[in-house]
Amino acid sequence: MKAWFKSGSPWIWLNGGAVAFCMIMVVGLIGLIAVRGFGHFWPADIVKVEITQPDGSRQVVMGEIVRPQTITAAVARDGGRTDIPEGMDLITRYLLKQGNKDQTSNDFAWYFELGMGEFQYPKDAYQIERREWGNFYGQPVALVRSGEVIARPAETNFWSTLQESINRSLALHKEIRGIEKGEIGQMNAQIERLRLDLRRLELRNPSAQERAQEEERIAAERARLDAEYAILRVELDKLYESTRRDTLVMRMSDDREVNISLATIVRVTAPNSMSVFGKAGQYIERLWEFLTDVPREANTEGGIFPAIFGTVTMVFVMSIMVTPFGILAAIYLREYAKQNMMTRIIRISVYNLAGVPSIVYGVFGLGFFVYFLGGSIDKLLYEAALPTPTFGTPGLFWASLTLALLTLPIVIVSTEEGLARIPSTIRQGSLALGATKSETLWKVIVPLATPAMMTGLILAIARAAGEVAPLMLVGVVKLAPTLPVDATFPFIHLDRKIMHLGFHIYDVGFQSPSAEAARPLVYATALVLVLLIVILNLTAISIRNRLRERYRSASD
Incomplete structure (x- = not known):
C-alpha cells in the first residue's frame, strides 16, 4: 500500500474522480434546466374532471395537469379542508393550469384528490393561445363569420375551416404589424426629424428670409407625411375591420359560452386528439416561436428574441471596445513602462479592479458615462432634442462601455501573462x-501572444454575457421590443435601451404576476443564456486555436 501511494496513482485517481464528479454535476444541472424549461413546450393533454367540494357542491374543471404534490393531512386541514378522514395522514393535490383568466381571474389552481372524479380526456378539448389573457381551455360550439354560423364541430370540415380562418387572421395581423412598425415607424422618425429641424432653426435665430424658406420646407414635408399617413390609416382601418370578421364560440367547463375573436388568437390545438408526431411538430413550432418571437403577457408568454439580440449585440460592442484598450495597456505595462514602484502600483490596481463588485461599475457607469458624458454629448450635439435626452439616458452604448470597463482587467492580465511567457531569446534573435524594437514587438511578439489575448477575450465574454446587476442601471429594461438595429438611419442605434437574457430571467422569476406561468420560462431562458455563452466561447476558442496553429507553424 505504501508503495502504491508513493507511485502517485492515488492522486491520479483522485484528480480523475474529481473531474468526473464535476462533469456529472455540470451535465446534471444543464439536463435539469433543459427538462424543466424545454419540456414546457410539449403539448400536454387537457384533462376534464368533476370535483365534489366539502359542502357537497360539484364543480367541473378543465385544463393541463402541471404537477401533483403530496402533503400532510394536517397542512390540508390548516388550509381549510374539513372533510379529510381522521385516519388519513397524507393527501395528494394537483396543480391545474385551467387558463381562462379573463373569465375566472385565476389561471392556476390547486385541487385535492379527495372528492375528485375520474380524469377524462375529451377529444374535442381545445387549447387556444391568445395574445392577451393567456390560454383558453374549452370545447368548440361554432365558428361564426359576420354574425352567421359557417361551421360546427359535428361537421367534417370544421377543423380545416377553423385553421384556414386562423391563418388568414395571422396573415392580417402580420401585415398590420409590418405597416405599423415599417412604414408608419419611418414616418414617425421623419416627423421627429422635422420637429428637431424646426427646433434647431429657433436656436440658430436666422434671418427672416432663411427662416421663411426653412419653415415652408418643413411645412410642405409635414403635409406630405400627413397625406401618406392618412392613406395608411384608411388601409389599417380596413385591415382591423377585416380581422374582426370571424369569431370562435367556445364552451367552458361550467357550460358557459364565450365568444373569442380570431384576431386575438395565436394558435388553436387539440392535444388530446394529436399523435406523437403531431405533438413533436407542435413542439418544434412552439420552441422556434420562443426563440424568434417578442414577449407578451408581462414576459410570461411569447418569445425572447429581443433579449437574445440585445445580449449578443451588447457583447459584440463590448468586445470591440475592450480588446484594443486592454491589449494596448498590457503591451505598455510589459514592454515599455519602467518596472518601478509606480508600475507595480498600477499592476496591483488592475488586479484589484477584477475583484470589485459589478454593481459598483453600474453605479459608476450611471454617474459618469450616462449623466456626465451623455449629458455633455446632448448639450453639444443634441441641443435641439433637450430636455428629452439622447445619450444622457441609459442605453446600449453605455451598457457596453460599462461592461468593457468591468472586463478590462481580465484582458490586461491575460495579455500581459501571454507576453511574459514569450522567451527572451526570440526578442534577442x-x-x-x-x-527595430517596434518591428520586433508588432511582427514577432504580438502575433505569438495572440492566443493569450484571445483567452482574455473569452473570459471577458463569459463574464459580460452573464452580468445583470450593472446593466439594470445603464441600459437594460424589462421590455424593449424595438431592436437597436433597423432600417432607419443611422441603422445602428446605440442610444436605445435593450433587453438582456440575464435581466429577463430576473424579471420573469421575481417580478412576474404569475409565478407558476413564469417558472418554466425561467428555466428555458436560463438554458438559452448558458448555450449562448457556450457558443460565444467556442467561437472565440476556435479562433484562438487557429491563430495558435498558424503562428506555431510560422515559427517552425
Whole structure:
C-alpha cells in the first residue's frame, strides 16, 4: 500500500474522480434546466374532471395537469379542508393550469384528490393561445363569420375551416404589424426629424428670409407625411375591420359560452386528439416561436428574441471596445513602462479592479458615462432634442462601455501573462537580425501572444454575457421590443435601451404576476443564456486555436 501511494496513482485517481464528479454535476444541472424549461413546450393533454367540494357542491374543471404534490393531512386541514378522514395522514393535490383568466381571474389552481372524479380526456378539448389573457381551455360550439354560423364541430370540415380562418387572421395581423412598425415607424422618425429641424432653426435665430424658406420646407414635408399617413390609416382601418370578421364560440367547463375573436388568437390545438408526431411538430413550432418571437403577457408568454439580440449585440460592442484598450495597456505595462514602484502600483490596481463588485461599475457607469458624458454629448450635439435626452439616458452604448470597463482587467492580465511567457531569446534573435524594437514587438511578439489575448477575450465574454446587476442601471429594461438595429438611419442605434437574457430571467422569476406561468420560462431562458455563452466561447476558442496553429507553424 505504501508503495502504491508513493507511485502517485492515488492522486491520479483522485484528480480523475474529481473531474468526473464535476462533469456529472455540470451535465446534471444543464439536463435539469433543459427538462424543466424545454419540456414546457410539449403539448400536454387537457384533462376534464368533476370535483365534489366539502359542502357537497360539484364543480367541473378543465385544463393541463402541471404537477401533483403530496402533503400532510394536517397542512390540508390548516388550509381549510374539513372533510379529510381522521385516519388519513397524507393527501395528494394537483396543480391545474385551467387558463381562462379573463373569465375566472385565476389561471392556476390547486385541487385535492379527495372528492375528485375520474380524469377524462375529451377529444374535442381545445387549447387556444391568445395574445392577451393567456390560454383558453374549452370545447368548440361554432365558428361564426359576420354574425352567421359557417361551421360546427359535428361537421367534417370544421377543423380545416377553423385553421384556414386562423391563418388568414395571422396573415392580417402580420401585415398590420409590418405597416405599423415599417412604414408608419419611418414616418414617425421623419416627423421627429422635422420637429428637431424646426427646433434647431429657433436656436440658430436666422434671418427672416432663411427662416421663411426653412419653415415652408418643413411645412410642405409635414403635409406630405400627413397625406401618406392618412392613406395608411384608411388601409389599417380596413385591415382591423377585416380581422374582426370571424369569431370562435367556445364552451367552458361550467357550460358557459364565450365568444373569442380570431384576431386575438395565436394558435388553436387539440392535444388530446394529436399523435406523437403531431405533438413533436407542435413542439418544434412552439420552441422556434420562443426563440424568434417578442414577449407578451408581462414576459410570461411569447418569445425572447429581443433579449437574445440585445445580449449578443451588447457583447459584440463590448468586445470591440475592450480588446484594443486592454491589449494596448498590457503591451505598455510589459514592454515599455519602467518596472518601478509606480508600475507595480498600477499592476496591483488592475488586479484589484477584477475583484470589485459589478454593481459598483453600474453605479459608476450611471454617474459618469450616462449623466456626465451623455449629458455633455446632448448639450453639444443634441441641443435641439433637450430636455428629452439622447445619450444622457441609459442605453446600449453605455451598457457596453460599462461592461468593457468591468472586463478590462481580465484582458490586461491575460495579455500581459501571454507576453511574459514569450522567451527572451526570440526578442534577442529578432533584434540581432536587425529588426527595430517596434518591428520586433508588432511582427514577432504580438502575433505569438495572440492566443493569450484571445483567452482574455473569452473570459471577458463569459463574464459580460452573464452580468445583470450593472446593466439594470445603464441600459437594460424589462421590455424593449424595438431592436437597436433597423432600417432607419443611422441603422445602428446605440442610444436605445435593450433587453438582456440575464435581466429577463430576473424579471420573469421575481417580478412576474404569475409565478407558476413564469417558472418554466425561467428555466428555458436560463438554458438559452448558458448555450449562448457556450457558443460565444467556442467561437472565440476556435479562433484562438487557429491563430495558435498558424503562428506555431510560422515559427517552425
